[in-house]
Amino acid sequence: MMDIFGVLNMGSKALMVQQKGIYVTGNNIANVNTPGYSRQRLNISSDLPINTGIGPVGSGVTANEIERVYDRFLGVQINNETQSLGQWEAYKDSLERAEMVFNESGGYGLNQVMSEFWNAWQDLTNKPSGSVERTVLVAKSEMLAATFSQNYEDLQQIQRDIDSNIEGAVEEINRLSENMADLNQKIIQMEAGGHAANDYRDQRDLVLKELSELIDIDSFEDATGGVTVSVGSGQVRVEGTQAYKLSTQTNTSGRQDVTWLDSSNNPVIITDNISKGKLKGWLDARDVDIDNSLDNLDILAQRLMEEVNGLHASGRGLDGSTGNVFFTGFTTAAGIQVNPEIVNDVNLIAAAEDFDPANGLKPGDNGNAIAIANLQQAQTMNGNTATFGAYYDSLVSDAGLAVQQATSYYNHQSQMVLHVENYRESISGVSIDEETVNLIKYQNAYQAAAKLINTADEMMETVLAMI
Amino acid sequence: MRVTQNITTSNFISYINQHAENLLKTQQQIASQKRINKSSDDPIGMGQVLGYRTNLAVTDQYQENIEQGMTRLEFNELTLDLSSDLVNTTRKLAENYSGSTLSAATRQSAALQVKDLYDQVMQMANSKFNGNYTFSGHATNTAPFSRDADFNATYNGDDGEFRIMVSDNVEVSIVADGRKIFQDAAHGGVNIFDELKNLIDGLENPDPVAGSVQIEATAKVLQGGRDQINSRRSEYAPVLYRLQATDEYLANLRPKVEDAMATLEQADITKAVVELQNLELAYETTLATAARIIQPSLLDFLR
Numbered sequence: 001m002m003d004i005f006g007v008l009n010m011g012s013k014a015l016m017v018q019q020k021g022i023y024v025t026g027n028n029i030a031n032v033n034t035p036g037y038s039r040q041r042l043n044i045s046s047d048l049p050i051n052t053g054i055g056p057v058g059s060g061v062t063a064n065e066i067e068r069v070y071d072r073f074l075g076v077q078i079n080n081e082t083q084s085l086g087q088w089e090a091y092k093d094s095l096e097r098a099e100m101v102f103n104e105s106g107g108y109g110l111n112q113v114m115s116e117f118w119n120a121w122q123d124l125t126n127k128p129s130g131s132v133e134r135t136v137l138v139a140k141s142e143m144l145a146a147t148f149s150q151n152y153e154d155l156q157q158i159q160r161d162i163d164s165n166i167e168g169a170v171e172e173i174n175r176l177s178e179n180m181a182d183l184n185q186k187i188i189q190m191e192a193g194g195h196a197a198n199d200y201r202d203q204r205d206l207v208l209k210e211l212s213e214l215i216d217i218d219s220f221e222d223a224t225g226g227v228t229v230s231v232g233s234g235q236v237r238v239e240g241t242q243a244y245k246l247s248t249q250t251n252t253s254g255r256q257d258v259t260w261l262d263s264s265n266n267p268v269i270i271t272d273n274i275s276k277g278k279l280k281g282w283l284d285a286r287d288v289d290i291d292n293s294l295d296n297l298d299i300l301a302q303r304l305m306e307e308v309n310g311l312h313a314s315g316r317g318l319d320g321s322t323g324n325v326f327f328t329g330f331t332t333a334a335g336i337q338v339n340p341e342i343v344n345d346v347n348l349i350a351a352a353e354d355f356d357p358a359n360g361l362k363p364g365d366n367g368n369a370i371a372i373a374n375l376q377q378a379q380t381m382n383g384n385t386a387t388f389g390a391y392y393d394s395l396v397s398d399a400g401l402a403v404q405q406a407t408s409y410y411n412h413q414s415q416m417v418l419h420v421e422n423y424r425e426s427i428s429g430v431s432i433d434e435e436t437v438n439l440i441k442y443q444n445a446y447q448a449a450a451k452l453i454n455t456a457d458e459m460m461e462t463v464l465a466m467i
Numbered sequence: 468m469r470v471t472q473n474i475t476t477s478n479f480i481s482y483i484n485q486h487a488e489n490l491l492k493t494q495q496q497i498a499s500q501k502r503i504n505k506s507s508d509d510p511i512g513m514g515q516v517l518g519y520r521t522n523l524a525v526t527d528q529y530q531e532n533i534e535q536g537m538t539r540l541e542f543n544e545l546t547l548d549l550s551s552d553l554v555n556t557t558r559k560l561a562e563n564y565s566g567s568t569l570s571a572a573t574r575q576s577a578a579l580q581v582k583d584l585y586d587q588v589m590q591m592a593n594s595k596f597n598g599n600y601t602f603s604g605h606a607t608n609t610a611p612f613s614r615d616a617d618f619n620a621t622y623n624g625d626d627g628e629f630r631i632m633v634s635d636n637v638e639v640s641i642v643a644d645g646r647k648i649f650q651d652a653a654h655g656g657v658n659i660f661d662e663l664k665n666l667i668d669g670l671e672n673p674d675p676v677a678g679s680v681q682i683e684a685t686a687k688v689l690q691g692g693r694d695q696i697n698s699r700r701s702e703y704a705p706v707l708y709r710l711q712a713t714d715e716y717l718a719n720l721r722p723k724v725e726d727a728m729a730t731l732e733q734a735d736i737t738k739a740v741v742e743l744q745n746l747e748l749a750y751e752t753t754l755a756t757a758a759r760i761i762q763p764s765l766l767d768f769l770r
Binding site for chain 1: 524600
């Protein structure tokens, strides 16, 4: 075989292999910015040697396979860190919105309105029969009630927005799961033929990462190359080519629960089993933090109403009326309002402590107004350890603290993900410099192989000329 | 480590974002002049700032209450000063007209004068401050004193005191019971209106001798009546002093609370500007180095 045809054959094989190399390099360069793409490498080896009289002789080069440069454990790590990143991101964003409700830095929040409310009572003590003072007090009280309602509504609006986020995320998860099942099928089919489905695998890894951002997942690859993905406490999302659906349903408190449909399409509620991803962040903000804020607002509004009403009912209006409540309508902080009868007739405001049946009315008595105004300084909250104002101030602090913590977790997690991604990039990413070198390397080899054919050709001509 | 262009760019983007965010935050501090722009900037500080704000708002209100209280006291003081003068005039009149030799006509014209003075004293006692009677206790919409055709005076008010909130859970009371000033017979004092009526009766008594005795008797008691009014006036002095002292205390407290709040809430501009310069430097150097590193590749050097 060490004849001229052997040389020609070897040259042509070398040409083909180097051309493949240029092709693979070209593909790498073309995908330098493709998300999730892992660089590929042409595996080449020397072809089978041929036994001759002088021992085995090489027969040129052969291309074995196109290999994807990839660290499978890094993929798992990226997915895990991405789950946490998604969780903190969603949590932080939701808490930041809740913090805006308690935004007091401009001085227009509940703190300010409460101060004005108490001051209006003090103004009334200066002129207990004054109709201007009474009207102003009603206006300030309505403002207080409206601010309570507004804050409460705003927090609930955030919860509703989170609900629609959750619904959107569940749809996205379903889309990604179908995508995943589809890719599983392509990979299984392609790899049954014995060749690695490099590009499909890259795509599947990317889908898995997008899925991780939304929900906590467990995944493993079976022998056929298909990946099984499960969520929550082992509910299977994707198994081979089959994708199961997630759905949402409204629970008793009017919020969205995440459900998993089993093989016979029966919904199983998995809300409490979700432990990471954006869904977890949203669920925590909705069901823990914002619910707490709502409860605290409720407690504040209720205690304020109880204390003011208690004193007010025991006092006397300008017309001698007694037993009237000042605030009505409490079911939540959103429902609090000034007693409509008082709004209609400010004389019902009980500024007087006392009523003298013999001598008649006491328009100059400000005793009850003083008692109510003094509630501002009374330790009425937290088991009689805090004033209304201090209680609210601590709500504002808590909202800020929660955001501060979530932000620091989020920043930390972003750095983690950046590091792991960079590490992945370091292994699987395309380097233009490297590819350029490879390009030149293959091109040179190609030129040299062409020269080999040229040489073989000249040899042939020499042989033919001898005839 | 194998470094690819994508590592360089994603690192660059991440750091540039960080720098930009820090720059924004510092810029915000400088623009708003505030260190705390939202609760999460300093949760504990924000809580304290809110506490101070409440404190300032209520301090303003106390000062407002005190100001109104002082005006009321000054008004009362003026009214009682005039009343005391009027009572003194009647006393002098009683002394001058106590002689039994005066003619019936002279005494009659003196009686008219006293009747007029009686009404003037009652007008003082029925003074209104800010639209309300000040000497009728809590019955501020009722004139405290009225008289019939025979100059018998009745008190229509009650014994309520006017209370002013001057500080947390601290109130100051002002006497508003007109009886304590003008009709304090119940406490061994003088019923000024009765005494004026006695004077009128004495002057109008057809029997000059009996009348003279009556007139003489009133002169001494009216002196006591004048003292009674003045002693009430002197009771206002410590209240006024207390209001002034509290006002001064609150006025002194205010800048201290404002200072404490500013320290917490406001940005240290010098510090913020220095920080801004540092951040600017970091931002610009990151941009500059990135611009140099991102551009070239091997391709730039081939051929």
